[in-house]
Amino acid sequence: MSVALFEPFTLRSLTFPNRVWMAPMCQYSAETTGPEAGVARDWHFAHYAARATGGAGLILVEATAVAPEGRISPADLGLWNDAQTEGLRRIAGFLKEHGTVPGIQIGHAGRKASTNRPWEGRGPVAPGGDGWQPYGPSPVPFAEDHPVPTELTEERIREITGRFADAARRALEAGFEVVEVHGAHGYLIGEFLSPHSNRRTDAYGGSFENRTRFALEVVDAVRAVWPGDLPVFFRISATDWLEEGGWTADETVRFAALLREHGVDLLDVSSGGNGGPARIPVGPGYQVPFAARVKAETGLPVAAVGLITESGQAEKIVANGEADAVLLGRELLRDASWPRRAARELGAETHAPSQYAWAI
Numbered sequence: 001m002s003v004a005l006f007e008p009f010t011l012r013s014l015t016f017p018n019r020v021w022m023a024p025m026c027q028y029s030a031e032t033t034g035p036e037a038g039v040a041r042d043w044h045f046a047h048y049a050a051r052a053t054g055g056a057g058l059i060l061v062e063a064t065a066v067a068p069e070g071r072i073s074p075a076d077l078g079l080w081n082d083a084q085t086e087g088l089r090r091i092a093g094f095l096k097e098h099g100t101v102p103g104i105q106i107g108h109a110g111r112k113a114s115t116n117r118p119w120e121g122r123g124p125v126a127p128g129g130d131g132w133q134p135y136g137p138s139p140v141p142f143a144e145d146h147p148v149p150t151e152l153t154e155e156r157i158r159e160i161t162g163r164f165a166d167a168a169r170r171a172l173e174a175g176f177e178v179v180e181v182h183g184a185h186g187y188l189i190g191e192f193l194s195p196h197s198n199r200r201t202d203a204y205g206g207s208f209e210n211r212t213r214f215a216l217e218v219v220d221a222v223r224a225v226w227p228g229d230l231p232v233f234f235r236i237s238a239t240d241w242l243e244e245g246g247w248t249a250d251e252t253v254r255f256a257a258l259l260r261e262h263g264v265d266l267l268d269v270s271s272g273g274n275g276g277p278a279r280i281p282v283g284p285g286y287q288v289p290f291a292a293r294v295k296a297e298t299g300l301p302v303a304a305v306g307l308i309t310e311s312g313q314a315e316k317i318v319a320n321g322e323a324d325a326v327l328l329g330r331e332l333l334r335d336a337s338w339p340r341r342a343a344r345e346l347g348a349e350t351h352a353p354s355q356y357a358w359a360i
Helices: 042-053 082-097 154-174 188-193 213-225 249-261 288-298 311-319 330-334 338-346
Strands: 009-011 014-016 020-022 058-065 101-107 178-183 232-237 266-270 302-305 325-328
Touching: 020 338, 042 058, 042 082, 058 082, 058 178, 082 101, 082 154, 101 154, 154 178, 154 213, 178 188, 178 213, 188 213, 188 232, 213 232, 213 249, 232 249, 249 266, 249 288, 266 288, 288 302, 311 325, 311 338, 325 330, 330 338
Parallel strands: 020 058, 020 325, 058 101, 101 178, 178 232, 232 266, 266 302, 302 325
Antiparallel strands: 009 014
């Protein structure tokens, strides 16, 4: 019997060995200052290598900042210099060698930048020392205890767009085969999309067309340097979960159609993260309906994410056509070999290194 979760999937010239993928999950483990700031360390290699040998079909390396001030925390990975490119090359090479497609998410944290690691409380890190003043589309803080961000000028917006292109080019040099533009969770691109955080009155604010302008310019810049035979992903928050004044699911569907026209090959559908009085009905698979709607109404391939923890649950999502793949985050932090376990439970097979396969 065919198991949908472990069927290959092809985008452009790239074939993924299965539909169990690793979502970007920050490790907050890079050096914070000096010439080694943002460079991948032994922890990152061991972390991603374990998930590759565990059978994941695609690994999206954690949110990697396109500029120093774009890091979520001072300990985030970056991709704005040669040392960072070299640090990631070893990871991408190992993933590919062991049958996993190497991917990376590039982003800019915007007004949510310069915060502590989760185990240190997530609060803002003040300028001076490791911290810095964050930027955003408008001088609207993420929360009461966060600083008011500096409003970006149009010149700085264009500069950051170029930074995304530079980071994508470096990702390609490092050996990655998928690049994902991070437009979700209230980080910079998502901040521009949502009227909750974007109060601008120029060409980048107000109407739907203006609020999506920056995102599409970034996608165009990335697509221009990314090979035509390799896919570009975009991660989106399908809704801010706000009763009024936020980004909506209807806008996501409309925007997804535009992303497809601009060369995006798959939408990674998440939700929330942009602050405000959000009421989020968290539960198993709670974000899957947003992915299913995008796929049904636009034809754009989608990946579903959010409290997908059981093999049968994941198989049903793919087999029913609600999504083309599932992205596991925290579940893969808990169990690096989840894909192999799921294959065993469903009566399928997934790749394993020879050093393990003889025992399996």
